[in-house]
Amino acid sequence: MTSTQPSSIETREVKKKEINERSFIRKLLKNRIAAFGLFVTIFMTIIAILAPLIATHSPNEMDITHSLLGAGVDGHLLGTDNYGRDLFSRIVYGARISLIVGVSAVVFGAVFGTFLGLIAGYFGGKLDSLIMRTMDGLFAFPFILLAITLMTVLGQGLVNVIIAIGVANIPGFARIVRGQVLSVKEEEFIEVTRSLGATHGRILFQHVLPNCLAPLIVYGTMSIAGAIISEAALSFLGLGVQPPTASWGSILKDGKDFLVLNPQMATFSGLAILITVLGINLFGDGLRDALDPKMKV
């Protein structure tokens, strides 16, 4: 950073962190597009949390006599679906599924992936090649196909969706963390800590892991967007959450069959996905520029 002589390793680390934090927040705020993305993300999160207050009807209340109503008819803001359920309310509740799956699946993938990446990168050798060979193998499957395969075995359901998308997320995290570990491992302060007799566990979690955080946060944010699309895709294929639970993907799946009679179903469920994912991606782009400008795409 600066040319001032660090009196000890600790002060140097503290200094580095302070500078990073300050410039990070400044950069992020300066980036209006990223701020807009964050706003959209927070907005969608609030909708998900306050769904019971925002929804005008119960999302699963059927009324066949009032099916496929147009927008605004009978107090149904966006009309009703083929079972007469209020479309607006279903989309509002759908935000819950999307965000729960998005966040949980990424946390699942991040926890396992980080762990595998840490030990592969830190210990190296045969363990490293075993883990990374497996990750390469997982990478050979298109993301959505891996999730589909897992879902066919696991069966429908919210938890299974999280597991399926979570597993598909593991190799990405493992690779990123391993790469970081390899570069951090050689740094001076790790050597010093080791020579002071620290255990592997302590070095890994207190020294190596914190240095992986920036790319992890960036990659994790972007992955949430991907996981939300994946959940919708699985539900669209009829492999997601169990009906009648409202999910944007399943609304879209039904909407596809009633395109002519009620185009709102397909249009607005998809728009909800697009806006959420776009918001997260905008925010993620800004995070990357602020935290880790070297990462790409």
Added chain:
Amino acid sequence: MGKYILKRLVDLLPTIFVVAIIVFVITRLIPGDPAAVMLGPQASVEDIQELRDDLGLNEPLHTQFFQYIGDLVQGDFGVSLTYNQPVISLIMDRFPNTLILAISALVIALLIGIPAGIISASKQNSVMDYTVMVISLIGVSIPIFWLGVMLVLYFSVNLGWFPATGMGTMDEGFITYIKHLVLPSITLATIPMATFARITRSSMLEVISQDYIKTARAKGIKEFFVIGKHAFKNALTPILTVLGMQVSALLGGAVLTETIFSWPGMGRLIVDAIDKRDFVVVQGTVLFIAIIFVLVNLLIDVLYKIVNPRVNYSSGKGGTGK
């Protein structure tokens, strides 16, 4: 070069082996009985047991594994219960259709995405640049299954320009054939197109500030060639890396696209098989797609070599599409 390709092919064998193991593990070890899933919740215990016998699920795991690998080596992907046909012949019937769709999408994506990225980079911070950036950001965020449905809604249902579903045959005439191809290939092209535009832009921006671009300009070369020849060839490496990754996205996206447009390809085969709970077909097709992906990445590695003379032949670590 031939030696290099051969070496890389040999390198791929363990990866393909790992891929096969993963498919095996997913289908055998994860809680949940494939036979029970296949037959659905109404099936009796006896029926499930019978199917388990048929599938060899009652054998010890290692016996099952060696049987499975042995079959694979001979190109035997199993026999479909619902189609009563070898899985490999089901795949081979549909693979060309997926290939046509994927290649059209890839061509659209490359022909639009890369020039858009180049123009965007060479006119950084212009209105053009911002437009490309906004559209491509929407492009990478859009759920393609929704985009497909919307295209059908506007261009088939409302305007009637293109058929909503199915694949034309050459017998019906070239125009019909192309008309069927338009919407599905645009749908499938969207994400790769946007991704190419983004990576091309960032890669070009990095290259344009290099000294050798100044050298090229100082030679008196036309700006078009400075950008299109000197800069672009250097920017190609990251674009190739993304190309490798996008092949995976294309194969995955094909599953969704083919579902929307009832396109008779491998993706449709998988989704139908899931509906019919024909597990052998799902397993075989997924494995087949993974192997295709691994082979495509070999091709990308060879392209790296052609594009970038600094990549060492012997190391083989030019970076695959990962």
Added chain:
Amino acid sequence: MSDEILKVENLDVHFRSSASIVKAVNGVNISLKKKETLGIVGESGSGKSVTATALMRLLPKGIGSIPNGKITFNGKDILSLSDKEMRDVRGNDIAMIFQDPMTSLNPVFTVGDQIEEAVRTHQQISKKEAKLKAIEMLKVVGIPEPEKRVKMYPHEFSGGMRQRVMIAIALSCNPKLLIADEPTTALDVTVQAQILELMKSLQEKNDTSIIMITHDLGVVWEMCDKVIVMYAGNTVESGKVKTIYDNPLHPYTWGLLESQITKNTLNGNKLPAIPGSPPDLRNPILGCNFADRCPYAKEICKTTKPEPIEVEEGHIVSCHFQTKSNRLERKELVYIE
């Protein structure tokens, strides 16, 4: 006067950065004859490279501009040429080589391709002839086994060899003027001497004029007939090399000379440096640009800009205290801290 190949009058170069304008070059004058070599010296940021880039009209588009000045090359008004006409000048009449040969060659084309391209851009010749020309040029710049080397990529060459390739590219169209921007800075000392020697001999053979941009006065003594000393966008002193070597007048030139001497005599044990740093060119500067760092500065230096004065024939200095009638007493080695 008739063999004057390049005349630059009152050249200004501005850069637009976010919300401010950097006045990178102010009122530079150059006069260069056929076969002459001019050195432009100064530390980084002094505007010497910017001046060279402006001569080629290669300033970054939309950022760099030339609000004032006139560049006459070989009778042509460079600043009024169309883009196409300018391209015909670049590489053909005026060629340029850059500081870092490791990054100046395109890594994905063979050196042969890169020489051929330069030739074929300006001459209507076949690919085959261009290839022969490339081999010939490699031979001219002293690269062994040119037939084999021509098919190789830049990364297969050493730094010195790459700079030879750059010279081969630059001279492939027999330019009347060669601009060399720190051509030896990135090279080993022994290789530096070889490259300078090569440039000199090729200049003899082809009657090329050279502008040598450098921060190394040693290179200037070695190569140049005339020299311009630049500081913070301004010319502080200019004249014949011999004149300035014998009788340097500007305090900044003294500083440069002393840092050079100490580098050679003290073997780098002490840091030879002029204390302070150049002024921020975004802010308007009332007085002399060097006033803040000048040990001789008085009140007038901070308030009034010194005019360039021709103190003896061809020797121009911009300093309030160096005029025809008035001289500064030079202190010895004042700049060493």
